[in-house]
Amino acid sequence: MFSISQATHASKAVQYDDLLQQARALIADETDFIANAANFSSLIFHALPDLNWAGFYLFDGAELVVGPFQGKPACVRIALGRGVCGTAARDRRTQVVPDVHAFPGHIACDSASRSEIVVPLVASDGTLIGVWDVDSPVPNRFDDEDALGMEALCTAFIALAWTKRETAR
Template sequence: MNNIEKINFESEDKLYSYINLKLTALICDEPDWLANLSNAGAVLWLLLDNINWAGFYLYKNDELVLGPFQGKPACTHIKLGKGVCGTAADKKETQLVKNVHEFPGHIACDSNSNSEIVIPIVKGSRLVGVLDIDSPVINRFNENDRRYLEKFVSLIVKYVDFPESFV
């Protein structure tokens, strides 16, 4: 079993290197996509400070459907182009939102969320879903978070064998 401990790192770079190392160890030899996404969300939930939700929405039947997550119960279905998740999925571009209350059409699944980052999961040219992380802190996420979380998602794309219904 992979032991993951919360450690105080002296830099975000070291924290994210640790996160990506632990993610790789958990998913590189595991064939089950659901187990892998569940563990990926748990790693972020355990190791990132000041977040109140971390998880996945999967692209299915022309919409995003709630997948594995950590946090309060969430919206089950999100249409493409709607809210931060739907926008990231529709554009296939990371959305880094410093204040969700200023994002047009923001979907408030948790009224305590104030900032959000959503990274699309794209395998080849096909949308698989998104990684969504929320925070109660305004301006919680920055360009460094974006860079490392995009790397995190690239590891998921590399190692996770998604069912045909998602790719």
């Protein structure tokens, strides 16, 4: 398995592209959404350095509910507009937070988390699916290149895993 931490000679964009190819291959033949979400979480958690949580919060029509993830136990329910995840879901805009303690209303599920990136997951028809949430114990861990890489990963995940789920219904 590819690891960004093992490929320091390549640019971050190239490293994310390699990770994207791995993610596509991992979920290409599986139709179960939850299985794909679990494997996607594991892939990212183990491939990227300095993470302490990576996973999904899925929108149930009223609030975000924890889904497949890697890391310590997490907050189970998050209201739209609350914390980094709820803000990303409400605004449907990626949130890159260099210092979670400076984010108004941050929800501290793991006190070791210092920075966070959250990508909203939106279906092609505009339906909110949830958010992809990644935390780090390192301040300023995420930047604009990480946002682009995570957004590309999430776009591929939605195109493959969500579309299959909807087609199977």
